[in-house]
Amino acid sequence: MTETDIWTIGRLLAWTTEYLGRHGSESPRLDAEVLLAHVRSCPRIALYTTFDEAPDESQRTLFRELVKRRSQGAPVAHLVGYKEFYSLRFRVTPDVLIPRPETETLVLTLLDAIASRPAPRVVDVGTGSGAIAVAVARQAPLAQVTAIDISPAALVVAAENAGAHGVEGRVTLVRSDLLAGLPAEAAFDVVASNPPYVTDAEMLTLPRDVRDFEPHLALRAGPRGVDVIERLIPQAAERLLPGGSLLIEISPMIRQDVAALLAGDERFAPPTFHKDPSGKIRVVHSRRTNAGAA
Numbered sequence: 001m002t003e004t005d006i007w008t009i010g011r012l013l014a015w016t017t018e019y020l021g022r023h024g025s026e027s028p029r030l031d032a033e034v035l036l037a038h039v040r041s042c043p044r045i046a047l048y049t050t051f052d053e054a055p056d057e058s059q060r061t062l063f064r065e066l067v068k069r070r071s072q073g074a075p076v077a078h079l080v081g082y083k084e085f086y087s088l089r090f091r092v093t094p095d096v097l098i099p100r101p102e103t104e105t106l107v108l109t110l111l112d113a114i115a116s117r118p119a120p121r122v123v124d125v126g127t128g129s130g131a132i133a134v135a136v137a138r139q140a141p142l143a144q145v146t147a148i149d150i151s152p153a154a155l156v157v158a159a160e161n162a163g164a165h166g167v168e169g170r171v172t173l174v175r176s177d178l179l180a181g182l183p184a185e186a187a188f189d190v191v192a193s194n195p196p197y198v199t200d201a202e203m204l205t206l207p208r209d210v211r212d213f214e215p216h217l218a219l220r221a222g223p224r225g226v227d228v229i230e231r232l233i234p235q236a237a238e239r240l241l242p243g244g245s246l247l248i249e250i251s252p253m254i255r256q257d258v259a260a261l262l263a264g265d266e267r268f269a270p271p272t273f274h275k276d277p278s279g280k281i282r283v284v285h286s287r288r289t290n291a292g293a294a
Contacts, residue, residue: 007060010051012036016067023071024208031076032067038080039063073208086135090161095153097218099131102276103194106249107135109274109283110192113245114140117189123148123239125178125193125232128218130158130171132192137167145171146186148179151217178228179235191236194249195228196221202253225254230261237267240288252281259284266291 005011013032020028037044039059055063066079077083077098082091085099086107092098110132114120120143124133127147137145147162149155155173162171176182179191198219203211210219221227229248236246246268250258255273262268268286276282 006054008052008054009036009047012055012060012063013047016063019067020070024073025070026207031070034076034080035066035070036063039066073212075209075213078213083129085131086139088131088135088138088165090129090131090134091157091164092129093153093157094213095151095215096128096157097194097214099129102278102280102282103132103249104135105274105276105282106192106194106247107132107139109285110136110190110245110247111139113190113247113285114143118142119144120189121187122146122190122192123179123182123186123188125191126150126195126218126228127158127173128154128194130161130173132194133158133171134161134165134167136192137162137170138165143170146174146182146188147171148174148176148182150175150177151215178232179239182239186239187241188239188244189241190245190247191232191240192245192247193232195232197225197229197249197251197254199223199225199253224257225251226257226261229254229258233261233265233268237265237288242288242290244288246284246286246288248284249282250284255281255284262286 016032017029020031025031033044033047037047039062069079075098077092082089083099086104090099122136122143123146125148127133127149130147133145133147136143147158155175159173162168196219200223203220259271262271267289269289271284271286273281274283
C-alpha cells in the first residue's frame with residue numbers, strides 16, 4: 001500500500017484477500033471482511049454498499065495491524081474478540097476454544113434429546129466459552145444447565161457470555177475436573193461435552209492458528225484421542241438418570257474407539273452417531289440403561 005493510492009473498501013478487501021491467501025489463511029476473503037467490518041463497527045454486509053468509500057487513516061492503521069497479526073497466525077476470533085455460534089455472538093479469548101460450526105450439531109442433538117422433558121437438567125462438561133450451555137439455555141427456557149470447566153479463566157469468559165445473553169440465572173458455573181467436583185446427589189437428564197479429542201500426532205498437523213493460539217488443554221487427548229472421553233464415560237454413567245443421554249462431540253477418526261468404550265460399560269445402550277453439515281461423524285449419543293442403577 002502506498003500513501004498516494006486511494007484505498008477504498010473494495011480495494012482493501014481485494015488486496016487483503018490475496019495477501020492472507022498467500023500467508024496460509026483457509027478463508028482469506030471472509031477473514032478480510034470480518035476484520036474490516038470490525039474496524040468500521042458495521043455488519044459485514046454493509047461493506048458491500050460502501051465499496052467506493054475510503055476508510056479514514058485511523059481505521060486503515062488499525063486494519064493493517066490486524067491483517068499483519070492474522071498473517072502471523074492469530075485467529076480472527078481473537079483479533080475481534082468474538083465468534084458467532086448458533087446465531088449468537090460469544091466473547092472469546094486465548095483461554096477458551098473458539099466455537100466451531102460443527103459443534104452446533106451437538107446443540108441440535110441435545111435439544112432433540114430434551115424436547116419431551118418438562119424441566120430438563122443438563123450439564124455441559126468442558127464448557128470453555130459457554131457456547132453450548134448458553135445456546136441450550138436460550139433455546140430451552142425451562143432447562144437448568146450446569147457448565148463445568150477445569151480452567152478458572154475459561155469460567156470467567158463463560159460467565160460473561162451467560163450474562164450477555166440473559167441466561168445467567170439458569171446456567172450454573174462450576175470449576176471441576178470433568179464431573180468429579182459436583183455434589184454427590186447431582187443427577188442429570190443429559191451429560192454433554194465437546195472434550196479434547198485431538199491425538200498427539202494430529203496436534204502436529206493442525207493449522208497454525210489452532211496449534212499455536214488455542215489452548216492445548218481443550219484440544220489434546222493423548223495418543224489415541226480418547227484420554228478424556230475414557231474418564232468421562234464412567235463418570236457420566238454415575239450422574240445420568242435412567243434413560244438420560246450422553247452426548248459427546250468426536251472426530252470421525254476416533255469413532256470406533258469411542259464405540260468400544262461405550263460397549264464396555266453395561267450402563268450405556270449401543271450408541272448412535274450424528275453427522276455434521278459437512279457429512280462427517282461428529283456426535284455420539286448413548287442412553288443410560290437401568291443396568292447398575294440404584
